[in-house]
Amino acid sequence: MSGAAASPQALAGLKVIELGQLIAGPFAARTLADFGADVIKVEAPEGGDPLRKWRLLKDGTSVWWQVQSRNKRSIALDLKEPQAQDIVRQLVREADVLIENFRPGAMEGWGLGPEALHAINPRLIMLRISGYGQSGPYRDRPGFGVVAEAMGGLRHLTAEPGHVPVRVGVSIGDTLAALHGVIGVLVALQHRHATGQGQVIDMALYEAVFNCMESLLPEYSAFGVVREPSGSALPGIAPTNAYRCADGGYALVAGNGDSIFKRLMAAIGRPDLASDAQLADNAGRVARVTELDAAIGEWTSERTVGDVLAALDAASVPAGRIYTVADIAADAHYQARGMLQSVTMADGSELAVPGVVPKLSLTPGAHRRNAPALGQDTDQVLKEIGLSGEQIAALRQRGIVN
DSSP states (O other): TTOOOOOOTTTOOOOEEEESSSSHHHHHHHHHTTOOOOEEEEETTTHHHHHHHHSSEETTTETTTHHHHTTTTEBBOOOOSSSHHHHHHHHHTTTTEEOSSEEEEEEHHHSSHHHHHHHTTTOOEEEEEEESSSTTTTTTSOHHHHHHHHTTTGGGGOOOSSSOOOSSOOOOHHHHHHHHHHHHHHHHHHHHHHHOOOOOEEEHHHHHTTTTTTTTTHHHHHOOOOOOOOTTOTSSSSEEEEEEEEESOOOEEEOOOOHHHHHHHHTOOOOHHHHGGSSSHHHHHHHHHHHHHHHHHHTTTOOOHHHHHHHHHHTTEEEEOOOHHHHHHHHHHHHHTTTTEEEETTTSOOEEOOOOOOOOSSSOOOOOOOOTTTTTHHHHHHHHOOOOOOHHHHHTTTSSSO
């Protein structure tokens, strides 16, 4: 398997129990698994995680599954059954982290809430990801990433002025919550290292989105300004936009640094704007952003995207093209950075998957094993906590495990 690390991984020896499904919880667990954690994914015996059947399927299983669940082990438990709940309690005795993203109250209903689990293992770190958090008037509402993106303020901004706000084409709310959750886990591990105490991380999807909204709230507080959609521009920062080129494509140009702006104006043949004292800082450029966008757009409209990027690269002006996945798959820089990895599937075919980030110099992450089949590791994991083959067979006969 490609991407194997030569040195021990930073999270080797960390045991993680994943009880979540779909995106946010499993993404957080996968990130920990990429850096060496032993992630035991608990799935329902009938069908498992619904993500197994989302989007495009290969041999009956989503290829997304190979990204979201790599480096994990799978056990199939019916959490509605008391004996399955007992198995989770046994797993928790030796676990460092438990991740769940059920609706608030579900874990408590199974007798697996924080108080119960900390009575078993006071060192346990419990990451709870939900739409609205474990408290507050909205806690019991069902919450998906798309709703969180809207509540967090992002969806209002993702549109051309006067048009319907569009969603980002990926589950960005779930992903942001997962990454914030991973930060929480690492902070809690550091605290546990100092004190020996575990704790609960309460991560709401909408709060993760809101945390990335930059100056949105203080601008409203100080000036009563409600930021509105601005298409491909970034309000209050100029010039930065997508500019149409002669071949019908777009070049993204970010000329908003003071010295960068002067180089950009020189490159497009507008030394008059480069030397204009009113445009020497961002505030002056914002006041005349329409004029600047028109000047840049006129220049790009006479050149192909490739010619525009070559000229701006020579002038040390940040610029780029809009990549499709086909562009990504063919890009030499992606390849050189190890971001295009190939894994061998069970049928011997090769599948391209994203590489591991972030990149650590001494303990890099790695793709150690492919995403598991449903219940692939049930017997092994249950034997590790002391169950005999006969006990496992009896549980399987009753449909409690698979």
